[in-house]
Amino acid sequence: xxxxxxxxxxxxxxxxxxxxxxxxxxxxxxxxxxxxxxxxxxxxxxxxxxxxxxxxxxxxxxxxxxxxxxxxxxxxxxxxxxxxxxxxxxxxxxxxxxxxxxxxxxxxxxxxxxxxxxxxxxxxxxxxxxxxxxxxxxxxxxxxxxxxxxxxxxxx
Numbered sequence: 001x002x003x004x005x006x007x008x009x010x011x012x013x014x015x016x017x018x019x020x021x022x023x024x025x026x027x028x029x030x031x032x033x034x035x036x037x038x039x040x041x042x043x044x045x046x047x048x049x050x051x052x053x054x055x056x057x058x059x060x061x062x063x064x065x066x067x068x069x070x071x072x073x074x075x076x077x078x079x080x081x082x083x084x085x086x087x088x089x090x091x092x093x094x095x096x097x098x099x100x101x102x103x104x105x106x107x108x109x110x111x112x113x114x115x116x117x118x119x120x121x122x123x124x125x126x127x128x129x130x131x132x133x134x135x136x137x138x139x140x141x142x143x144x145x146x147x148x149x150x151x152x153x154x155x156x
Contacts, residue, residue, distance in 0.1 A: 003104065004046050004074035006111050012068040013119035028061045029128050031116075033109050036070075038091040040084060043074060048084060050075040050091070052104060056112035058120070058128040065125035067116045073108050075100070 034055045041051040051072055058067035079100060083091060093101055116128045 002075060002077045003107055004043065004049055004076050006071060006073045006108055008069055008071040008115065010068075010070040011115065011119060013065070013123045013125075014067075015065040015123040015125050016063055027064065027126055029126070030057075030059045030061070031113070031128055032057045032059070033105060033112065035093050038093065038096070040080065040091070041074070043076075046074070046076045048076075048080050050077070050080055050083075050096070052108075054108055054112075056108070056116065058116050060125065065120070065123060067119055067125075067128060069112050069115055069119075071108070071112070073104055075104055 034057075036053040036055055038053070039051050040048055043049050051074055053072050054070070056067075056069040056071075060066065077100060079096060083095060088095065113129055120127050
């Protein structure tokens with residue numbers, strides 16, 4: 001994959017005070033990844049790359065808190081040379097093939113979700129992705145085991 005790197009430039013994690021002592025039974029999280037701008041940039045060892053600036057937001061309902069992460073993804077590919085030859089100064093997401101944008105957005109989303117999960121833990125708000133519920137292990141003979149698992153194999 002020609003993704004050079006993903007760098008965070010700003011991370012904001014906020015917990016609303018009015019929800020500090022309330023037990024919240026259910027919540028919804030709206031995760032939103034937006035491209036802010038795309039430009040060409042010269043990077044040592046990689047040459048000319050696409051610099052894709054993004055904002056990742058987690059908006060909670062009820063509004064227990066807010067997470068926001070800004071960053072840049074650097075992408076090196078032949079498409080950068082093609083865009084340079086076209087002479088375009090302003091690059092839009094539509095100028096980049098869907099397969100490449102899908103690859104970049106998938107990588108940015110996965111890295112941003114990990115960072116947002118860490119930030120949510122630090123300010124004590126629910127994680128931005130649902131965690132698997134624990135389930136009781138059942139023996140092949142049909143009897144239950146007093147061990148719980150969150151989806152992976154349990155070693156005994």
